[in-house]
Amino acid sequence: MSVSALSTPRALGGVSGLLQVASLLGLVLLLLKAAQLYLRRQWLLKALQQFPSPPSHWLYGHMQEFQDETELQPLLKWVEKYPSACARWLWGTKALVLIYDPDYIKVVLGRSDPKSHDSYRMLIPWIGKGLLVLEGQTWFQHRRMLTPAFHYDILKPYVGLMADSVRVMLDKWEELVSLDSHLEVLGHVSLMTLDTIMKCAFSHQGSIQTDRKIQSYIQAIKDLSNLSFSRVRNIFYQNDIIYRLSPEGRWSHRACQLTHQHTDEVIKMRKAHLQKEGELEKVRSKRHLDFLDILLFARMENGSSLSDRELRAEVDTFMFEGHDTTASGISWTLYALASHPEHQQRCREEIQSLLGDGTSITWDHLEQMPYITMCIKEALRLYPPVPFIFRDLSKPITFPDGRSLPAGVPLSLFFYGLHHNPKVWPNPEVFDPSRFALGSSQHSHAFLPFSGGSRNCIGKQFAMNEMKVAVALTLLRFELAPDPSRVPVPIPRVVLKSKNGIHLQLRKLL
Numbered sequence: 001m002s003v004s005a006l007s008t009p010r011a012l013g014g015v016s017g018l019l020q021v022a023s024l025l026g027l028v029l030l031l032l033k034a035a036q037l038y039l040r041r042q043w044l045l046k047a048l049q050q051f052p053s054p055p056s057h058w059l060y061g062h063m064q065e066f067q068d069e070t071e072l073q074p075l076l077k078w079v080e081k082y083p084s085a086c087a088r089w090l091w092g093t094k095a096l097v098l099i100y101d102p103d104y105i106k107v108v109l110g111r112s113d114p115k116s117h118d119s120y121r122m123l124i125p126w127i128g129k130g131l132l133v134l135e136g137q138t139w140f141q142h143r144r145m146l147t148p149a150f151h152y153d154i155l156k157p158y159v160g161l162m163a164d165s166v167r168v169m170l171d172k173w174e175e176l177v178s179l180d181s182h183l184e185v186l187g188h189v190s191l192m193t194l195d196t197i198m199k200c201a202f203s204h205q206g207s208i209q210t211d212r213k214i215q216s217y218i219q220a221i222k223d224l225s226n227l228s229f230s231r232v233r234n235i236f237y238q239n240d241i242i243y244r245l246s247p248e249g250r251w252s253h254r255a256c257q258l259t260h261q262h263t264d265e266v267i268k269m270r271k272a273h274l275q276k277e278g279e280l281e282k283v284r285s286k287r288h289l290d291f292l293d294i295l296l297f298a299r300m301e302n303g304s305s306l307s308d309r310e311l312r313a314e315v316d317t318f319m320f321e322g323h324d325t326t327a328s329g330i331s332w333t334l335y336a337l338a339s340h341p342e343h344q345q346r347c348r349e350e351i352q353s354l355l356g357d358g359t360s361i362t363w364d365h366l367e368q369m370p371y372i373t374m375c376i377k378e379a380l381r382l383y384p385p386v387p388f389i390f391r392d393l394s395k396p397i398t399f400p401d402g403r404s405l406p407a408g409v410p411l412s413l414f415f416y417g418l419h420h421n422p423k424v425w426p427n428p429e430v431f432d433p434s435r436f437a438l439g440s441s442q443h444s445h446a447f448l449p450f451s452g453g454s455r456n457c458i459g460k461q462f463a464m465n466e467m468k469v470a471v472a473l474t475l476l477r478f479e480l481a482p483d484p485s486r487v488p489v490p491i492p493r494v495v496l497k498s499k500n501g502i503h504l505q506l507r508k509l510l
Ligand code: HEM
Pocket: 115, 131, 132, 133, 143, 317, 318, 321, 322, 323, 325, 326, 329, 384, 385, 386, 389, 390, 448, 449, 450, 451, 454, 455, 456, 457, 458, 459, 460, 462, 463
């Protein structure tokens, strides 16, 4: 008998033995994972027992309640039904506590819990580890380094640049409405706010509003905003490898590449400009540097420059945060004023008496628009551009009413719910700018469009200035009315959007 004839069955036996061991190992791993998930669910059930919510499915959580992507309307019903806070189950082993009471939010913003890993990590392939997602000492160093970019002396001359960008948009609107008075404004406003941030923070020369290439960047931001929102809610997309192989993951990867091409180009152009003779000295002699120049000149406390990766992360973060949020704020304010002609007219009279034809709006004018400011704040209350933020409790917490949660529970600070909470704002759905009249008083944590505490919005003043300039100049040129056939439906994304765009009817004023 030959040796090979003997060895074949033995080899086959060896393979099947190996297969048996592998299957057994697979089964053990599966059981261990199931036990881990079971224990996690039991732990969450116990931790959240003081925070009721509608019944949830053991596997799908509250998914059935949120079939419609609007999501905000069902959540507002919970705000009415469950005082201060409630638990939301994304699926059987993932839940978070939504909080929408000013006293609750005050306690959380007074602590230094980290941002929720599960939510913010989805943004990292897109905006990198910039100020928005950094933690600890690195966050502190970057925040300290970038704060001077929002100094009063820096913001002052930006008002003129903002007005230039708004005028380019309004000139375009004049041409468009001579053909059709209906306009979807959010797309135009996004282009305008991107133009503004490019000029102010990134020293970009000229307007990008007529550049067709830039549309692909805006589209990529829109896609990434939708994709990261959908990823957080999908149990199968939590694993990076599975997500990367999925159609949505590949789409997200392409969109990230597109946004990075744009920011790389911006950095390259500024670096090339600074190489020109005399430019470097000119910038060095300035008392305060623009945002991108701070980054390019940055020497961190330990003496080393920012790495290319860190630099790009900050540019990606500010490019996105600096335009998408303000575009949402301006567009919803225009919609609110279109729907309330009496407030619109009062704002127009205020700005007419201040500016006349509006050719020269300056920093000093911005403090002399009390009614426009009240209307912008009331619009930010009804339509907060950042509808939720997330934190992971790093230590146990006890809320003012005595309810408590252990470390490790994720929290969502639900600003949209806070701003629509009838216990905080009577008749919350009514647009009433007098809520923000001089002398009116509210809880310190009842109105938080820019969040609060140490991780509040670094661009708050910049954003308020831009919103005032945009609203004032628009009202000088156009009368706004809503489009009754296309009422916007707010939907939560990283930034508050409308399911069907923001459509207005515009009439040019003589
Ligand atoms: C209406 C406009 C804006 C709104 C409503 C808004 C809102 C917010 C909110 C709620 C946060 C807290 C986020 C969190 O804790 O996860 C935040 C943080 C931030 N915002 Fe804004 N923002 C606006 C405009 C801007 C602008 C114009 C810039 C930049 C030019 C900017 C840059 C940032 C950055 C970098 C952070 C992270 C700050 C940190 O963690 O230290 N934002 N913003």
